[in-house]
Amino acid sequence: MTASWLDTIKWGQDGLVPVIAQEAGSGKVLMVAWMNREALAETARTRKAVYWSRSRKRLWRKGEESGHEQAVRDIYLDCDNDVLLLTVEQQGGIACHTGRYSCFFQQLQGDRWVVVEPVLKPATELYGKK
């Protein structure tokens, strides 16, 4: 955890930076989550996405409950050194905890948010097993 490439990143006051997960093949933006230093170090080492869960206040190994892991292909950092972009292969084709392909399933149409993606698997099924 002393690697200098981790020091390049401008961690926020809470020690976190936002992370975009983008599907490597399709280019689809799947989700945005957060990482701290430990999460990024483990992600880079294991090539599986590990985030920091702000609600649960602990490391969140993506797919640990649902089985929907993200195999990390590449890791990018933006010009301000404070946002990460991962290209990933999404296991199971479901990134969102609602059971949808992507978390960005609400589209602004006129003055309404319209759900434009179907639920592929109900959340009860996603988290009921294991």
Added chain:
Amino acid sequence: MTASWLDTIKWGQDGLVPVIAQEAGSGKVLMVAWMNREALAETARTRKAVYWSRSRKRLWRKGEESGHEQAVRDIYLDCDNDVLLLTVEQQGGIACHTGRYSCFFQQLQGDRWVVVEPVLKPATELYGKK
């Protein structure tokens, strides 16, 4: 500014949410910036990306200096209602203030960040004219 679709969004304590700009054609993630309520309302009305500049503490009409506007095709909101995704047509093919196509031009290779995109136009040229 009283539109209820704006109330759906969980604005942060600072009144902001992160916004991803993705190129509509290529699917390339261009940049991440921030919006407040006013910025999003203007973006939706004008279909040109307007952000909130945290450094300058004012509305930032993307391209106001560089001419590199972003024509907004669609606006998406994530499952937690706290991150926006815009699909845009990037004028000039340069989204980054460094004169690169995208802001995510640093790729992790081993334990080093390597610049993997060329400067298409020097920043002095981007901001020298108007």
